[in-house]
Amino acid sequence: xxxxxxxxxxxxxxLMLSGRFFLxxxxxxxxxxxxxxxxxxxxxxxxxxxxxxxxLCVHNETSSELIKVESSEELQAQTGDGYAVGIDVSGKTxxxxxxxxxxxxxxxxxxxxxxxxxxxxxxTAAEIIGTDNREMKSRREIxxxxxxxxxxxxxxxxxxxxxxKEKQMGIIRVHGVLPVGxxxxxxSKLLLFLICDLVFSLLLTVINLGVSEGFxxxxxxxxxxxxxSLIMALTGFSCAIxxxxxxxxxxxxxxxxxxxxxxxxxxxxxxxxRGWINYHPMYHLFMAMKNxxxxxxxxxxxxxxxxxxxIVLLSGxxxxxxxxxxxxxx
Amino acid sequence: MIDVKDLVFSYQKQKETLHGLTFSVAxxxxxxxxxxxxxxxxxxxxxxxxxxxxxxxxxxxxxKPLECQQKDFREKTGVLFELPYLYTNLSxxxxxxxxxxxxPAKRCRNIHELLxxxxxxxxxxxxxxxxxxxxxxxxxxxxxxxxxNPDLLFLDEPTSGLDxxxxxxxxxxxxxxxxxxxxxxxxxxxxxDADLLCDRVAFIADGEIxxxxxxxxxxxxxxxxxxxxxxxYKGKRNTALIETPELKAGIPFPYDEIVSIHSGExxxxxxxxxxxxxxxx
Numbered sequence: 001x002x003x004x005x006x007x008x009x010x011x012x013x014x015l016m017l018s019g020r021f022f023l024x025x026x027x028x029x030x031x032x033x034x035x036x037x038x039x040x041x042x043x044x045x046x047x048x049x050x051x052x053x054x055x056l057c058v059h060n061e062t063s064s065e066l067i068k069v070e071s072s073e074e075l076q077a078q079t080g081d082g083y084a085v086g087i088d089v090s091g092k093t094x095x096x097x098x099x100x101x102x103x104x105x106x107x108x109x110x111x112x113x114x115x116x117x118x119x120x121x122x123x124t125a126a127e128i129i130g131t132d133n134r135e136m137k138s139r140r141e142i143x144x145x146x147x148x149x150x151x152x153x154x155x156x157x158x159x160x161x162x163x164x165k166e167k168q169m170g171i172i173r174v175h176g177v178l179p180v181g182x183x184x185x186x187x188s189k190l191l192l193f194l195i196c197d198l199v200f201s202l203l204l205t206v207i208n209l210g211v212s213e214g215f216x217x218x219x220x221x222x223x224x225x226x227x228x229s230l231i232m233a234l235t236g237f238s239c240a241i242x243x244x245x246x247x248x249x250x251x252x253x254x255x256x257x258x259x260x261x262x263x264x265x266x267x268x269x270x271x272x273x274r275g276w277i278n279y280h281p282m283y284h285l286f287m288a289m290k291n292x293x294x295x296x297x298x299x300x301x302x303x304x305x306x307x308x309x310x311i312v313l314l315s316g317x318x319x320x321x322x323x324x325x326x327x328x329x330x
Numbered sequence: 331m332i333d334v335k336d337l338v339f340s341y342q343k344q345k346e347t348l349h350g351l352t353f354s355v356a357x358x359x360x361x362x363x364x365x366x367x368x369x370x371x372x373x374x375x376x377x378x379x380x381x382x383x384x385x386x387x388x389x390x391x392x393x394k395p396l397e398c399q400q401k402d403f404r405e406k407t408g409v410l411f412e413l414p415y416l417y418t419n420l421s422x423x424x425x426x427x428x429x430x431x432x433x434p435a436k437r438c439r440n441i442h443e444l445l446x447x448x449x450x451x452x453x454x455x456x457x458x459x460x461x462x463x464x465x466x467x468x469x470x471x472x473x474x475x476x477x478x479n480p481d482l483l484f485l486d487e488p489t490s491g492l493d494x495x496x497x498x499x500x501x502x503x504x505x506x507x508x509x510x511x512x513x514x515x516x517x518x519x520x521x522x523d524a525d526l527l528c529d530r531v532a533f534i535a536d537g538e539i540x541x542x543x544x545x546x547x548x549x550x551x552x553x554x555x556x557x558x559x560x561x562x563y564k565g566k567r568n569t570a571l572i573e574t575p576e577l578k579a580g581i582p583f584p585y586d587e588i589v590s591i592h593s594g595e596x597x598x599x600x601x602x603x604x605x606x607x608x609x610x611x
Contacts, residue, residue, distance in 0.1 A: 007431030011417070018419045170415040174474075176381040178432045179404035327382045 004180040008188035015162050016192065025200055028154065029207075032146045036208045040142045041135050049084045050114045051075055058089055063117040085114040094118065136213065143208045144293040145265060147201050147221075148286050151228045153257040156236040159193050160249055163240035167325070172241075176326030182319055190233050197229035198222055205293075220292035227307045228285050234314035241321040281310075331357045331482060331513040332378065337387035339373055347373050349537045350387065360504065360514040362528035362545075364521075364602060370537040371517045372486070378515065379409055379484055391482065405433055408480030412487045414467035418460040422450065422470045425459060426477060433478040444473045449499060464491040472500065476507070483507060486517045501527060521598040531598070535606035548601050556594035561585040 016022060052059070052066045053075040069075045072088060079086040079098050086097040096111045128134075166172050175185055205221055206214040243249045264286045267277040277283050285307075288298045298304070332355035339348040348370045355361040365371045376382040377389060380396060380403070389396040392403065416425050426441045445455070448469040454462050459470065468491050475483060488504065489497040504527055508514060518524055524531050525545050532542040541548070556571045563585045574593065576582060596604070 004432050007428060010431075011420075011428050014420065014424075015417075165419075166417075169418055170411075170413060171417060173381075174409075174411065174415045174429075177379050177404060177407070177409040178429070179401045180432050327376060 001181075001184060005184050005188055008180070008185060009192060012162065012189055012192050015165065016158075016196075019161055019165065021158050021162070021196075024154070024158070025196060028150055029200060029203055032143075032150070032204060033207045036139060036142050036146070041139055043138070044134070048110050048113060049078075050117050051078045051084060051086045052118075053086065053088045053090060055090050059118055066117050085110050087114055087118060089118075136209070139208055140293040141290075143204060144290050147204055147225070148228070148289050149261060150200065150204075151197055151225060152232055152261055152282065153253070155193060155197055155229060156232045156239075156256065157253060158196075159189060159233045159236040160240035160253075162189070163237060164246050164249065167240065172322070172325050173328065176323075182322050182326075186237070186315070186318055186322065189237065190230065193233045194226065194229050197225055201225040209293075217293055217295045220295065220297045221289070223297075224285070224289045224292045227311075228289065230311050231285070231307070231314065234311065234318055237318045238314065238321050241318070241325050331355050331359070331392065332361075332515065333388070333390040333393075334374075334378075335388040337374070337377065337385060337389060339370075339377060339382070339385040341373075347537050348377075348385075351534075351537075351539055353532055353539060353542055355513060355515060357513055358508065358511045359529045360508050360516060360527050362524040362531035363515065363517045363534060364519070364524055364531055364598075365534035366519075366606075369534045371534060374534070375484055375486060375515070375517050379407065380404070405437060405478060406481045407484065408475040408478060408482075409484045410472055410475040410486060410488055412490060414459075414464075414471040416459045416467060416470055416474075419458055421456045422459055422462065422466075422473075423455050425470060426473055429474050430477055437478045439477060439479050441473070441477070444476060445469070447503065448473055449496075465493060465496050468492055468496075472503070476503075481512060483512050483514045484517070485514060487519065488516070489518075489520055489523055497523075521602070525598050533602050533605050540605040545598055548598070549595050552596050552601050552604060554594040554596075558590075558592045558594065560589040560591075562587040562589060 047065075050066055051069050051074075052062065053069050053072055066087075067078075069078060069086075072090065075086040075088060075097060078084055082099040082101070084098065088095040088097060094115070096114060098107070098110060098114075100107050101110070163172075175182075201221055202218065205218060208214075209217070239249060239252060243252065261282060263277065264280060264282045267280075267283060284303060288303065291298060332353075334354065335352050337348055337351040338346060340346045351370075351374060353361075363371055363374065373382065377385050378391065378396070380399060383397075391399065392406065394403075416422075417428070420428070422445070423441065426444075430438050430441065450469045450473070451466060454466055459467060462470070468488075472488065475485070485504070489500050492500060501523065504514060504516075514527075516523070516528060528545060530542060530544050531548070533540045543551070555574045557574045557577060558569060558571055559581065560567065560569050561581075561583075562568075567589065568585075570583060571594075572582065581588070
């Protein structure tokens with residue numbers, strides 16, 4: 001069995017090489033790492049500018065971050081950008097003036113922050129303990145998102161492109177008369193793509209989180225990568241065999257990449273989750289990956305049981321479709 | 331070698347493709363399976379090669395039921411598909427080395443010798459298959475079928491896509507295989523191949539075998555036993571039909587010159603039409 005398995009592995013590796021799969025993976029790794037290190041990690045939003053109108057000079061011991069204005073008209077003009085906050089203390093009680101962000105909780109934070117600058121001359125900053133600072137949080141979030149996208153969309157496309165090539169050449173039918181089992185044929189492809197995905201996630205994590213931070217969370221990430229990689233590779237495998245041509249597959253790919261992963265990213269990143277997202281299978285895979293990047297392993301047994309069952313069911317489907325493809329007319 | 335009894339197969343419920351085929355192929359025999367498109371030839375070959383399951387009836391290969399066959403069955407059989415089906419981005423050598431990886435080393439033939447026997451152009455050995463002509467691809471495909479030195483060889487239209495010289499070469503190779511003791515199941519449209527190579531042929535139409543016999547017997551059985559003689563007599567050209575046994579005593583009419591003598595023996599295609607009521611195309 002091993003001789004046949006290695007013959008298949010060698011051939012699949014050659015097909016992936018000729019299909020420039022490794023070039024695509026390396027390109028993605030470089031592009032993602034450049035984006036994370038040179039753009040995303042440096043992104044920060046300045047804190048809200050706060051303007052104070054205090055004609056009677058009641059508040060003398062305010063924070064140096066407060067910007068004083070001379071008239072209420074000037075205060076209105078400065079807060080008209082929808083971001084700045086104004087405090088008018090010309091009356092008995094301070095009035096907050098700002099354009100609403102549209103989310104009441106954010107408006108509350110802005111108002112509370114502005115009022116806090118009134119009460120203290122020396123505004124203290126929160127102390128960051130350890131290396132898990134704002135930049136590291138950003139790195140974890142974006143690395144997780146990019147890895148999830150790479151595995152869900154690009155990995156799915158990778159295995160399908162290899163299979164479509166074999167299907168077009170009619171070579172899958174030849175394997176039906178060779179002394180090699182269908183399971184071995186499927187396993188060789190899965191193993192190769194799994195190894196590629198694991199290596200990719202290892203490199204992406206270590207390059208963008210750093211060696212110590214990266215290796216600390218790596219076991220959890222590799223586990224989630226393995227699960228997602230197998231599910232996506234098996235889905236790609238069955239779709240490539242079931243669908244007639246690459247045009248049909250491209251349409252499905254578009255649906256998968258945009259309409260399935262987009263709500264998952266939105267719900268997972270912006271906190272605007274709705275109840276229905278809990279029924280979205282990709283959401284749970286994404287959240288498990290996100291937790292893995294925070295170093296929190298998923299301890300939910302049901303999650304692993306459903307993942308395992310999905311992999312088994314998809315393997316059965318792949319085997320069935322493969323047998324059907326082998327028996328097709330030439 | 332092959333024993334098939336009451337073989338029934340349906341792709342869809344209520345629509346039978348094969349209606350109870352019964353035939354057997356002896357060890358070392360070349361058995362021709364002839365029929366028009368859609369007659370059930372390919373379905374039968376797919377069942378025999380183990381690709382298609384869900385059939386009814388009995389199929390024995392190497393004196394064992396097909397459903398009980400193990401991996402060694404595939405090691406002992408070779409299949410040539412109608413189309414070459416090769417990795418077009420790999421070279422012929424890489425293709426054959428890859429397929430050789432599935433067979434035990436003791437069964438494998440030398441790839442270079444095989445390609446030389448098939449008169450494969452050496453310049454193309456290491457070039458991608460996509461750069462090879464149809465005939466060259468068919469040669470690589472034939473090399474793949476012979477790679478494991480099979481005891482049972484399934485050939486589907488072996489000479490299609492070959493020039494006349496290539497077709498003669500393939501027929502010689504098939505003959506050589508038979509001399510070695512290989513059993514050959516030949517599926518073809520080509521009556522010349524069937525006539526020249528097969529010990530016996532089966533005519534299949536609409537999922538039924540209409541007749542099985544040797545090409546020689548079939549011709550004899552369906553012959554009119556008449557001989558057509560064209561001759562010149564007193565400056566005139568005449569044609570006469572004579573019962574062939576009558577010729578034993580010589581030509582029974584006066585003539586000055588014999589122009590041609592044709593036996594009334596039918597071609598294999600004529601016999602096919604006679605039994606199936608339709609042509610092969």
